[in-house]
């Protein structure tokens with residue numbers, strides 16, 4: 001599959017029915033510096049896409065544009081049929097449908113684990129507190145740390161914190177999950193516990209877009225791999241294609257450096 | 260000795276380190292077991308323990324030649340200073356009677372004798388709240404070691420003994436036998452005779468030291484089965500001592516009857532003082548016992564839930580105590596029935612209707628527009644009143660503004676009817692409280708005082724400080740948020756306000772509010788001196804608080820904003836639930852510093868003509884015929900009172916910091 005194949009899926013209507021994220025010719029500048037140029041890609045429902053690329057290639061910028069933590073300047077981003085514009089209501093709607101996990105966890109340090117998870121469901125989804133707490137308990141069970149509910153983030157290990165962050169994002173019952181290098185701030189022995197949770201999530205049918213340097217994860221879990229460099233998408237393909245028989249020179253160079 | 264062993268262990272560990280791993284194979288080397296011991300010791304952070312006071316002194320005060328020199332030099336300096344202070348405080352020339360006799364004046368000024376019960380009701384309410392809070396929440400598992408108590412007792416005894424020796428005899432005989440100084444015809448022939456005069460102090464020192472030693476022995480020999488007493492209970496029990504002293508010691512007697520001051524030194528305190536203080540002590544004990552009982556009866560969650568009503572009572576108490584009890588408002592019932600109550604009900608009902616409508620599930624953008632329109636109207640009401648185009652009653656303007664503010668936040672309660680109902684009920688309660696207090700504030704006071712100030716002394720200091728702190732805190736937070744807002748209009752307004760206020764001396768602002776404000780107010784509206792001064796302090800303090808909060812806001816990391824956005828919180832929700840809690844926690848030390856500053860700056864009240872505690876000491880007491888010109892004692896006493904309050908505040912802030920530090924990153 002190539003870039004053009006991916007875009008063919010978009011018909012005359014805004015996006016096809018099972019297209020979860022559609023980006024068309026997205027450009028983004030920081031001042032005079034162009035961080036994204038002509039990003040065009042489509043992510044289908046239940047698809048797991050891993051984004052690879054050297055540091056500074058614009059991976060974070062792209063993923064952050066998708067829930068409007070950064071604003072793009074040209075092109076279209078359509079999430080679950082809603083186009084991201086300056087309209088606040090669309091932004092709010094998309095943010096409550098898209099979960100995000102950060103490299104630095106970004107848990108709320110003044111709230112207990114359970115309060116971290118229930119805050120948004122209570123105030124954004126307008127759930128009652130018992131209902132939200134029940135949900136939080138179920139999610140903590142799912143990420144494997146049910147016993148940490150009453151602790152503060154500062155009392156947990158990095159791996160546990162990142163799993164709480166995943167539970168917090170899942171509590172909004174999102175349709176898509178974005179991961180920006182979720183394991184890069186972790187000590188090696190904690191990486192696996194987070195990757196396991198992500199794998200389980202992928203198997204459960206969640207649509208996921210993952211920026212990572214974990215080649216093992218890309219190889220085994222991803223449906224597609226997107227390789228970026230210099231703010232552009234260089235190559236798109238299945239993990240098998242990507243790791244065994246990449247077409248582009250730049251991809252080969254990158255792989256020779258990281259593998 | 261301990262230390263020597265430790266050093267040897269470390270040295271051995273260092274030397275034998277490389278041998279360690281082969282230990283089991285090689286011959287059993289005593290050094291190897293040492294290594295193990297050292298390793299075990301290293302498992303815990305080495306804690307410096309001292310076997311005796313002598314060892315501590317050797318290690319910390321005389322560890323090197325320079326250190327010894329410094330210790331001796333500063334030790335002499337301290338002794339010298341202590342001697343000077345003792346000679347000042349205990350000199351026969353000091354008129355401490357002026358302070359003792361005027362205690363009531365210092366604390367409450369000329370509050371009419373026959374209405375004094377109001378003051379006791381206020382003190383009593385605060386005492387009960389304190390007792391309940393202490394009983395319910397304080398000192399969970401905290402205790403004072405008996406050993407520590409014994410050390411303190413012996414230490415105080417020793418300090419008294421040292422003080423007695425340090426202080427110069429008031430009468431001295433020179434080397435040639437001539438009297439160098441005399442006092443009241445008493446001529447002591449020798450140093451020892453002068454010392455003998457102080458037998459009571461010697462006795463006190465001896466008793467304290469003996470008691471300390473006996474207690475320490477008893478604890479060490481484990482004849483006493485407990486090793487500590489509950490800290491809070493112990494402190495409250497200690498309070499019995501000063502209360503008891505009111506029954507025994509001649510503190511002096513002060514009264515203000517029929518417009519005249521009566522000050523009688525050397526008399527025991529009047530019944531009307533002794534009995535209430537005793538009652539207050541009993542109240543605090545009873546309230547604390549009740550709190551403890553409740554704590555035993557409740558589980559953790561119920562206790563946490565008790566915090567909310569108790570804190571609300573604390574917050575409401577200054578308003579209720581001041582406007583309801585101290586001022587005793589005189590209500591004109593005709594007006595209350597025809598204007599005040601109908602207006603309150605009207606605002607309650609209409610506001611409830613508006614809020615109910617604004618929280619309908621599908622109301623969306625329209626709700627915000629309506630709220631903003633309301634806010635505009637509310638702001639215009641104040642403008643109109645200021646320029647005299649039309650003037651609504653103050654209460655109506657205030658209610659309008661509140662409605663607009665609540666309406667702005669209403670979308671957070673949209674949806675489920677249970678939430679909507681909660682908002683409406685909260686609105687009705689708010690209106691009831693606001694209208695109740697507004698009515699009471701507008702009614703004239705029935706408490707008649709001879710001077711303009713209603714009450715003076717330390718009470719006015721506390722009242723102004725408490726209201727300033729309570730009012731300037733929310734204002735400061737709002738200003739800080741406005742200054743960091745994305746909307747330029749808010750930013751510009753807040754920044755100019757803060758910079759203007761910070762560029763003007765506080766005293767100018769106070770004088771403006773005290774003297775000139777009344778000229779600017781619309782006709783028919785008057786404001787008391789204390790109220791206008793409080794307003795001035797509030798506006799001043801808010802600007803500084805805002806800067807402190809802004810510092811805290813800046814310390815909140817970007818990731819926190821992004822995480823809040825990513826889970827879909829709105830800007831308001833992000834501010835209230837994520838940003839502010841973290842910002843305020845960081846700014847606790849500067850915020851408390853500002854509060855302490857405000858508390859001390861209330862002494863400027865004396866300059867604008869309020870009879871505050873400083874003015875009592877500086878001009879009121881020295882003008883009394885019995886105590887003509889006695890000023891230094893009062894000033895020293897007032898400084899100590901200020902210090903006690905400021906120090907307590909700062910201690911409490913440290914505790915708060917530690918308690919909130921739990922979740923620190």
Ligand SMILES: Nc1ncnc2c1ncn2[C@@H]1O[C@H](COP(=O)(O)OP(=O)(O)O)[C@@H](O)[C@H]1O
Pocket residue numbers: 030033035053054055056057058059060061062
């Ligand atoms: N807020 C910003 N302001 C200016 N430049 C930025 C900003 N964020 C990212 N950049 C630049 O954009 C480029 C892409 O960054 P990023 O998306 O973080 O790369 P990646 O995540 O692939 O390492 C980098 O050169 C970076 O310096």
Ligand SMILES: [Mg+2]
Pocket residue numbers: 059060061181
């Ligand atoms: Mg990145």
